[in-house]
Amino acid sequence: MGEFRQTALVFVSTLALSGLGLTLVAQAQNSPSPFSKKGTQAWEKGAAAPASAPATSQSGYSYPNVATTQPQYQSRSTQQPAAESGAYQPSGNLAAPAASAPTKAYPSTYNYSLPSTNESAPISYPVQPASVAASGGTPYPSTYKGPAPVQTQHAAPSQASGTYSPGASYDYPSYQRHGAQAAPSQPALRPASQASHASGAYYPGRATQPHMMSQTYGAQTAQGQPYPPQGQPYPNQSRPNQGPMIQPRGPRTFAQKMGLDNVAFLYEGYVRSGAAATYHDPNDLDHGWREDFILDGSLRAEVSAITPGGLEYGIAGKVRGQYDQYRRGFGGLVGDCPAGVAGCNSVNVGGTDYVLRGHTSRFYASGVDDAKDFEAQLEGAHLFLRSGYGDVTLGRDDGAAYLFSLGAPTLLNVGASNNSVDYTGLDAVKTLNDASGFSEKITYTSPRLLGDNVGVGIQFGASYALDAEACGVDYCVRGNNDEPAGVLGADLEDIAEFGIALDRKFANGLSVEATGTYARGSEQSGLAVFDDLESYGLALELGYGDFILGGSYLASNNALANGDYKAMDIGLTWQPSRLGFTVGYGHAEDDNVGLTSDQAVVGVSYDWRENVRFSTGLQYVNRDVNVNNLGLVSGQNEDATSVFVEGRFTF
Incomplete structure (x- = not known):
């Protein structure tokens, strides 16, 4: 009996479920469910076809120019005429999506x-x-x-x-x-x-x-x-x-294929001048007030052709000149710490004592001052190729580490670091990683990548130079045969440089840029006092509205076994209109010459024209250096203050 009841219950349940299923299927023909479309x-x-007027399609679209009456549609199907460009094949019944x-x-x-x-x-x-x-x-x-x-x-x-x-x-x-x-x-x-x-x-x-x-x-x-x-x-x-x-055209000539029918010429440059009244404290040999004048100029030009495929290639050159009585590139003679004196960094080669010159800082502690009033040099002469995959240069040009370096922002000709001009003659802060200067090299820089996809733009570069010898306005590295008497520097070859930059701009207007650089060179003299060059730099810059805040750091072993150079800076600019304001601070240490330097700058600028700027401000430098005092090395403090006015014209 129990088995019968179970069988009957199963049978009745099956009938009930079948009836419910049939009911749902019948209702599904008019149901809006996406799974219920069973009709043709x-x-x-x-x-x-409509009998008297065109019926509105199921899509809700009505044909234009609807008349009150239209001819009766015929029952026969009409074949669509053939296209003039080839036989037209009707699509027939399309497969249902x-x-x-x-x-x-x-x-x-x-x-x-x-x-x-x-x-x-x-x-x-x-x-x-x-x-x-x-x-x-x-x-x-x-x-x-x-x-x-x-x-x-x-x-x-x-x-x-x-x-x-x-x-x-x-x-x-x-x-x-x-x-x-x-x-x-x-x-x-x-x-x-x-x-x-x-x-x-x-x-x-x-x-x-x-x-x-x-x-x-x-x-x-x-x-x-x-x-x-x-x-x-x-x-x-x-x-x-x-x-x-497009109308047909004949085959391109060789000149057209090479882009010689699309040649561009570009030139740019600047002229900067300034005058200052500078006071040196009594510890300086030239203590008291004096006047200082500077004149600095640069001209860069290039000729390029663009091929139909999008490649741009050409040749570029750069000439730089400067009048500044305290500079021959960055660095120079600092303090007085002769070779052979205990506590002074030196080496004896063949019975002769030499003071050492750091590669990055370019400072040395004794000998003849190699500064000169005027310097002019061809600082750029290279071939280049530009494409959507990046840029390649071959010849005399800046290295990748320099190209990706940042310093404290400034609206003045002088700043807290990396100055092209120096009114005081005591400038000692540099955060640009110029391991090979503008010596002959091959350089690759990538395009900006990923910025539109991940929100952070990425760009990188690399360069290789056979050696580091080149002498111009801001960078001057010569062979030891051309150094002042009693001065010896590292002999570097195979300099490799790398740089990377990341940038991001937020919806609120804040922009962020960060860079990193690294350089390495092989020392060839074999002297134990020298070492392979290693230097790296970091920088960060923030922009918001009319403000730019930035800072950078450089560390280098100076290509010396004992003589590291480190520098950092920070600066802020604000330019709400034609008026602009700058404040900056820099610090540097050079173990090779016993240097510790702090310097600051503050100034106001005014843009008279789009390419003409006038400015005035105050430059202050305070530093400690090693000096020889009757065979003993001691520290000496030097400081200078300059009040300057200057102008700049760009073209």
């Missing part, structure tokens, strides 16, 4: 591809046209009962009932290749047979790039299928409804 789809049969919405969805993808050329290639962008995204309902059928509506231009309605199923994909030409452009709000859909493109790469200053997506590509059905070609050809078309096409 639009792509499986032709659309029924996967249903994911209560209404019938458009096909999942529309694709077209540009013709393959050597100059450019299309890039796919998953852009969803607004006109398709807003529409729904049943797509227009590809076969009509009666003649198809004659419409030269037909687009899907911008507003319609129903829900669109996302996922359609469209391929468009690259916008980034030709500069920043806004993508069209309603791009036309084109089949592969109508694809066309503008030939040749676009560069600023050349012919205007054609806006491809603004052209008309012919009438289309809601599925993106073209109607047969109708009407006259559009401008720049060789055949009707084939899209815009």
